[in-house]
Amino acid sequence: MPKLTYFDFPASRGEECRLALHIAGVAFEDERLKGDDWPARKEQTPYGALPTLEVEGRGVLAQSNAILVYIGREHGLHPRDNWLAARHEELMQAVEELRHTVGPVLRIQDPAEKLKAREELAGGFLKRWGRSVERRLQELSAGPFVAGDAIHVADLKLYLAARWFSSGVVDHVPRDVFAEFPRLVGLEQAVAAHPKVVAWRNR
Structure with missing residues (x-):
């Protein structure tokens, strides 16, 4: 095991x-x-x-x-085709870059500085990141997942990243910060509704 x-x-x-x-x-x-x-x-x-x-x-x-x-x-949760696998891994790496950028902002302690930094994050980096991911998702499939109808590990990576903000745990960043990106929002919703994801969260 x-x-x-x-x-x-x-x-x-x-x-x-x-x-x-x-x-x-x-x-x-x-x-x-x-x-x-x-x-x-x-x-x-x-x-x-x-x-x-x-x-x-x-x-x-x-x-x-x-x-x-x-x-x-x-x-069977990652493409066998090397090119498609690389495209999925590109999105996974984009999530790591998101975490790398957001992390230092979350560690700011001064209230005024924290508010300013998080508002700039929401209106700047997160919008650019969401826009880039949205374009790549549109290029790859019609959804709901990265590869279309079948869930893959890249979907899980994107789901956790999107849920980080939609859950409201990052104050001063709107829960709907990615609302203008329907493919990303739809992917988050599709993963959240997947029977095995529901079962895991309800165990």
């Missing part, structure tokens, strides 16, 4: 990997670290970061995109 290790919350890189394993029908050990557990475990990971996926007899795999692509290739 593979072991997926991530922090104990249902979001970001770890949750997309959990969802991929669940959708693939893979029984796995869902190791969830508390904050106090992390310092002692950090140096044991390949890059000092989570998630990691440990597969018996094969070792430990790190980096969420690598884990997602591995699961996708093993279980």
